[in-house]
Amino acid sequence: MxxxxxxxxxxxxxxxxxxxxxxxxxxxxxxxxxxxxxxxxxxxxxxxxxxxxxxxxxxxxxxxxxxxxxxxxxxxxxxxFRGRTELRSGADLVGGVLQGDLVLRGGGDADFDADVLEHMLQKLRNQGVKKIKGDLLLDRQLFRPARPDRVTPQFDRMPEFRYNVVPDALLLNTNMLQIDISSTQQQLKLLMMPPLEGVSVGADMKLVDAPCAKWEDGWRTPDYVRGEDGKLKVLLHGSFPRNCAHTVHVNVLDRQDYADRLFRATWRRLGGSFGGAVREAATPAGTRLLADHVARALxxxxxxxxxxxxxxxxxxxxxxxxxxxxxxxxxxxxxxxxxxxxxxxxxxxxxxxxxxxxxxxxxxxxxxxxxxxxxxxxxxxxxxxxxxxxxxxxxxxxxxxxxxxxxxxxxxxxxxxxxxxxxxxxxxxxxxxxxxxxxxxxxxxxxxxxxxxxxxxxxxxxxxxxxxxxxxxxxxxxxxxxxxx
The missing domain is CATH 3.40.710.10 (DD-peptidase/beta-lactamase superfamily)
Known part of the structure; x- marks a missing residue:
């Protein structure tokens, strides 16, 4: 009482x-x-x-x-309090080759973006790692379920925008693609960031006579398709004003695909070699810390x-x-x-x-x-x-x-x-x-x-x-x- x-x-x-x-x-x-x-x-x-x-x-x-x-x-x-992200492995490094799996373990890092990933992978290169012989394991196990985005009901009809992104313990770059859209009277030009291995962007958007400020009126939910060669293509739909330029940030790709393609593109750009798979798994026992990132204080x-x-x-x-x-x-x-x-x-x-x-x-x-x-x-x-x-x-x-x-x-x-x-x-x-x-x-x-x-x-x-x-x-x-x- x-x-x-x-x-x-x-x-x-x-x-x-x-x-x-x-x-x-x-x-x-x-x-x-x-x-x-x-x-x-x-x-x-x-x-x-x-x-x-x-x-x-x-x-x-x-x-x-x-x-x-x-x-x-x-x-x-x-x-x-700070969230953190770790790169770990239990494999030996022999002649520049990591002789097993590399683990990317999530710890609710609020700042884990593409730049952070690149800096962590550069630390690996600085330690002499040139090739990863095993797979990349994505450990999201800090939260249960590990992929809450798969079981959370859609809030509204705009699931692609940032305010709707459902986090997990290893949310990389908020799973966002930045797409710069610009148009002339007759043509549409698209530029996607960050660069992802085997991912391109296209559109079937119709150019219309409308104020540039009203671009969102013609926007439709984007999606992506997977080709027989394994490449992915993000597709924008709807309409877009002529003689207009706008940048959108969208959550389109499944985050497994996103992390896979961003890792491969970044590691290759740093001069590394990787031919394994990217899969979700818990961190095995007996791993050692190779690199980490600590988020800003709470x-x-x-x-x-x-x-x-x-x-x-x-x-x-x-x-x-x-x-x-x-x-x-x-x-x-x-x-x-x-x-x-x-x-x-x-x-x-x-x-x-x-x-x-x-x-x-x-x-x-x-x-x-x-x-x-x-x-x-x-x-x-x-x-x-x-x-x-x-x-x-x-x-x-x-x-x-x-x-x-x-x-x-x-x-x-x-x-x-x-x-x-x-x-x-x-x-x-x-x-x-x-x-x-x-x-x-x-x-x-x-x-x-x-x-x-x-x-x-x-x-x-x-x-x-x-x-x-x-x-x-x-x-x-x-x-x-x-x-x-």
């Missing part, structure tokens, strides 16, 4: 609290025909509740759910997750919560993998954290930790309690510095420029179809820091209507000389 009593006390309305939305917010909602019942909002100032409107509604939070993932991640794994990764709302990095951190535990010095070590689903373990870690901080976890539904979900739910009051814990955490500076600053950076860089909150409020934003959300910290007119959380779940939030109402709430808090708590 203590946990629920503490939570209830936090949200009990003080003399200064009210359930009605501020008039500037209510006016914008009325103009957009958005009912008050579609809104959940909480404003806390110290231990006082300034505003509690629909605070106990279970609602879709969109990307504000990332605040749960990042704060729990920071407190569980610590500020010096607080730096959190800035990507919260400031630019990186779904893939948020999901990667969430899975790391289910696969790693910290030691006394905030290092980390893998949990015994077993057959347990990593996302299920992560969910339990989050719930245990809620219980430890005496936050009611009832109605909390967390699927992947990014908010890119139609099943994730949290009450505004719960997220406000999470933010209150974050402001008092020993790692509060690292957590707060990850949030977008109003009118300055991240997803808030163009918002609230003429507001009292400009350059002062730190706000995580969220948006899905029929959902807008904000959550963060807003200093009031007395420079007292307030926790502000607000969700709108309604079909009429589009065209900026929902966002305007939420910005009005932030501005109201920032401009108000609220009574002393």
């Amino acid at each position: 203590l946990r629920r009593a503490t939570f209830a006390a936090l949200l009990a309305c003080s003399a200064a609290a009210h359930a009605e939305l501020p008039e500037p917010v209510a006016r914008l909602l009325r103009a957009a025909n958005i009912p008050d019942e579609a809104v959940g909002a909480v404003v806390l100032r110290g231990n006082a509740t300034v505003l509690a409107h629909g605070a106990e509604r279970s609602m879709q939070p969109a990307s504000t759910m990332k605040l749960v993932t990042t704060l729990v991640g920071l407190e569980q794994l610590g500020p010096i 607080p730096e990764v959190l800035r990507d997750i919260n400031k630019i709302s990186d779904n893939t990095q948020a999901r990667l951190l969430y899975l790391s919560l289910g696969s790693l535990e910290s030691d006394a010095y905030f290092g980390s070590r893998p949990l015994a993998a077993g057959d347990a689903d990593t996302a299920v373990r992560a969910r339990q870690v989050v719930r245990d954290w809620f219980l430890r901080h005496r936050i009611d976890e009832a109605d909390l539904v967390i699927e992947n930790g990014s908010g890119l979900s139609r099943t994730e739910r949290i009450r505004p009051a719960q997220l406000a309690a999470v933010l209150r814990v974050g402001s008092q955490s020993v790692w509060a500076p690292e957590f707060l510095s990850s949030l977008p600053i109003a009118a300055l950076d991240g997803t808030m860089r163009r918002r609230l420029r003429d507001s009292a909150a400009a350059a002062r409020a730190r706000i995580k934003t969220g948006g899905l179809e029929n959902v807008v959300a904000i959550a963060g910290y807003v200093p009031d007119a007395n420079n007292e820091q307030c926790v502000v959380v607000a969700f709108i779940n309604h079909e009429r939030v589009g065209n900026g209507a929902g966002r305007a109402a939420l910005d009005a709430l932030i501005d109201w808090v920032a401009a108000s000389g609220l009574p002393p708590a």
Whole structure:
């Protein structure tokens, strides 16, 4: 009962609290025909509740759910936590030939890209490795299932774009291809990066008379085909404006093909020889470390997750919560993998954290930790309690510095420029179809820091209507000389 009593006390309305939305917010909602019942909002100032409107509604939070993932991640794994990638082998090196398999083992490295792979392979060349006689083994076993992208339902009709990429423990270059598309009046030109062994790009796109800025209107989901010779061809579909140039980043190839072709192209460019297969397997016992890469420290990764709302990095951190535990010095070590689903373990870690901080976890539904979900739910009051814990955490500076600053950076860089909150409020934003959300910290007119959380779940939030109402709430808090708590 203590946990629920503490939570209830936090949200009990003080003399200064009210359930009605501020008039500037209510006016914008009325103009957009958005009912008050579609809104959940909480404003806390110290231990006082300034505003509690629909605070106990279970609602879709969109990307504000990332605040749960990042704060729990920071407190569980610590500020010096880093994912890592390793090249290992148990084979002898004889006359420049590695006499067996090479292992590429994933450890949830948030920065494992094409440049990192090249640097790791260059370290092999510097050790005298000219030829790999065996196979390349891709070890993704840190997470279960090892290939969550194969079992995760498609979120929307744009699976090729980066915001939809499902991570695994060995996600290389986010599996992205950069394709530069340019057109003249009659011709289409394509350039693909990075270079992949036996992979080309083509298109059956129709050139149309349309504004270049509207190129996405004619975009259709790309795919790829495998020729009888084993070569792969990425195919772009739809239409594209004449006399236009645009760069797209797409997740098209299966990541097994992607890692295979990128490894072969990079190793060959470095002067290496390899004739084996690339296959998925666990790291055999008795291997030694040949090269490794360590990602940025967690607080730096959190800035990507919260400031630019990186779904893939948020999901990667969430899975790391289910696969790693910290030691006394905030290092980390893998949990015994077993057959347990990593996302299920992560969910339990989050719930245990809620219980430890005496936050009611009832109605909390967390699927992947990014908010890119139609099943994730949290009450505004719960997220406000999470933010209150974050402001008092020993790692509060690292957590707060990850949030977008109003009118300055991240997803808030163009918002609230003429507001009292400009350059002062730190706000995580969220948006899905029929959902807008904000959550963060807003200093009031007395420079007292307030926790502000607000969700709108309604079909009429589009065209900026929902966002305007939420910005009005932030501005109201920032401009108000609220009574002393």
